[in-house]
Amino acid sequence: EVQLMESGGGLVKPGGSLRLSCAASGFTFSNVWMTWVRQAPGKGLEWVARFKSKADGGTADYAASVQDRFIISRDDSKNTLYLDMNSLETEDTAVYYCATVGAAGFDYWGQGTPVTVSS
Amino acid sequence: QSVLTQPPSVSGAPGQRVTISCTGSSTNIGSYDVHWYQHLPGSAPKLLIYDNIHRPSGVPDRFSGSKSGTSASLAITGLQPEDEADYYCQTYDSNLSVSLYVFGTGTKVTVL
Numbered sequence: 142e143v144q145l146m147e148s149g150g151g152l153v154k155p156g157g158s159l160r161l162s163c164a165a166s167g168f169t170f171s172n173v174w175m176t177w178v179r180q181a182p183g184k185g186l187e188w189v190a191r192f193k194s195k196a197d198g199g200t201a202d203y204a205a206s207v208q209d210r211f212i213i214s215r216d217d218s219k220n221t222l223y224l225d226m227n228s229l230e231t232e233d234t235a236v237y238y239c240a241t242v243g244a245a246g247f248d249y250w251g252q253g254t255p256v257t258v259s260s
Numbered sequence: 261q262s263v264l265t266q267p268p269s270v271s272g273a274p275g276q277r278v279t280i281s282c283t284g285s286s287t288n289i290g291s292y293d294v295h296w297y298q299h300l301p302g303s304a305p306k307l308l309i310y311d312n313i314h315r316p317s318g319v320p321d322r323f324s325g326s327k328s329g330t331s332a333s334l335a336i337t338g339l340q341p342e343d344e345a346d347y348y349c350q351t352y353d354s355n356l357s358v359s360l361y362v363f364g365t366g367t368k369v370t371v372l
Contacts, residue, residue, distance in 0.1 A: 205359065240305075
């Protein structure tokens with residue numbers, strides 16, 4: 142059974158940093174592209190970042206809203222995806238989900254971890 | 261500010277049919293497949309329809325999808341109380357100034 146479990150969310154001040162983790166199990170993590178998606182309070186889903194598998198180049202892509210502030214990475218030896226969030230803004234307040242990037246759509250999702258950016 | 265537009269809400273009585281539209285442009289829906297997600301508050305989003313019309317294993321056949329030009333639609337026939345949720349369309353976008361992946365604005369389905 143595929144399982145994705147996010148952790149690391151919490152309260153942080155504007156300008157601060159936070160690292161999110163996503164522990165994966167039930168599939169061959171190293172073969173799968175992974176992504177982060179967020180949902181701000183009262184808003185819809187917003188794609189944040191993607192990390193390809195090493196076999197497909199192991200590169201990262203970002204939404205314009207987080208480019209140069211967030212860094213997505215993965216540790217295939219630990220079956221874990223990360224999101225390092227820097228220079229956080231109040232607009233980054235959201236529930237952050239990790240998900241697998243399937244051949245068609247984001248096929249498995251975690252339960253999410255909440256991030257609140259507030260002074 | 262999503263580039264895919266959905267109606268904010270739709271509603272129907274149990275057993276009725278409701279449809280949700282998703283309108284985009286030539287750089288997204290007009291060029292790529294559309295996927296649909298069901299999201300119940302407090303839980304993980306769930307892939308409901310992929311590649312415009314296909315249902316993952318386990319998704320009831322009362323859910324169906326379609327696509328034409330720069331628009332896509334999700335239909336729920338025989339609406340059930342457990343279908344009350346938020347629904348999002350999603351696709352890829354080739355406009356680099358937008359985003360690699362784009363979601364619709366979301367539609368709340370209410371079962372009366």
